[in-house]
Amino acid sequence: MRVIGVSEPGGPEALREFDIDERHAGPGEVRIRVRAAAVNPTDTAARSGAYASRQADVSPPHVPGMDAAGDIDEVGPGTTTDLAVGDAVMAVVVPSGSHGAYSEQLVVSVESVVPVPVGADYAEAATLPMNGLTARMALDAMALEPGQTLAVTGAAGAFGGYMIQLAKAEGLRVIADAAADDEQLVRDLGADVVVPRGDDVADRIREAEPGGVDALADGAVQNELVSPAVRDGGQMATVRGFKGDDAAKERGVVFHPVLVMHYNREQAKLDALRKQAEAGVLTLRVARTFPADHAAEAHRLFESGGVRGRLILEF
Template structure:
């Protein structure tokens, strides 16, 4: 099968399309024929050789976390899925190095859920990793309806999902974003705050996706909550504030609830551009340029 691959670390130019063996599912797994996937910042970090931790396998790598596609082979012990079912999910790539930027990928069946009815594969592929990151951030905070939450990086992929899910949960969200993002932030029922302004607070919680850091604890009330964008960025608790870090995990059941919100029109999906496998270097370059509003999607 064809897959995006690289055998050395470096710039986008190390990416190429390679012929690799077709994977076979084991017990509890299914193979998905990939219709679309998404490029993430972590893909760029690993490809450049800047990822700070060891990986479970060595080069060459096929990158890619999210997948939208159709089941085309089922391993022993899998129930509830059939060949031909349209599904979405993601591979926890840092643990598996099983990349979705390929014509086929094998995933645990529990990581998958039926794809949205309302969305084409190029849109559906933008949901799993970032949507689950947003959902799990709010799950960690466990805020009751009516609580206030500040979301930094609110116009990014995860930030937009946090705003939409906050609205669905009855939270009062404030989105910190660039001046051109006011319409998007307000369309999700949040109060817009330009990133040049200092948040006033106090807020019941902060989801810090823009990596502003521990100074934001100053705008969280005593006993509130704070979610950092990754484990190394989690600050020590102060004033009874609960601090957490995002470490997104695959979860087909939780993803199914997000799909229902997509199908009801309450969770918008955004695509910044679609590239073929052969154009993967351009996709990496586009994401590295920054300012992307929506998923950078790869298709076979």
């Protein structure tokens, strides 16, 4: 089967096609004929070697991709599921070696798979699992009450957009950042207050909420630059493993590093996201699609910045 990956870390040009042995679903697994895979920051980081130490003992190719959508073409023996061959599904993927979403076929645990939202195509569905579950995990960790205030950085991005929409569905007040060109987008996603993005965003958030926000989801990965926006004793969810700075911890701020790999088999939560997409609570945003063999072009565009919505590779 065909996969898109790298034999050595590098720039976008390092991505190329490989033919690897076909895999079959085992007990508790299904195989998906992939139609669409989303391009995420974790993919470009993996391609460039950011996770090389984790792959040191794994033979190439190393295949990125954490979001997939397609059709089930095999159900493993003894697998208990309502899903059947031919069903259109989406899945969250934890890449390892040649196991990644940039693949014609993908074997995953059935607990990582749910139906595609009704009314969504494969490309749209592929935008939801990883970022949606990461946002869900952040909100679960912070366990905020209706009426509390959440700040979101990187609000125009996929994670940030889902954070805003999920937070509003749970009755939270949302302060979000945006560049001037993205302000209307972020308002349309549901933010109550929009402040200018940048290294001084903590000051802007404090202007809107002088006492500091109850919690903050840092999709922009600003870490200690943005933690001053959180009130004493508040909370902050981070997406790249940041565990907090001393100044914030001294004020009692609790940090929640969220890693979607801990939610990759939370099928009920992924299915709840599906239902929210069907209900219009969540917006599935596709920026552009590419044939899978144009993955290098997609990575170049993604790394150039300013992409709103997800770039999708189609098989």
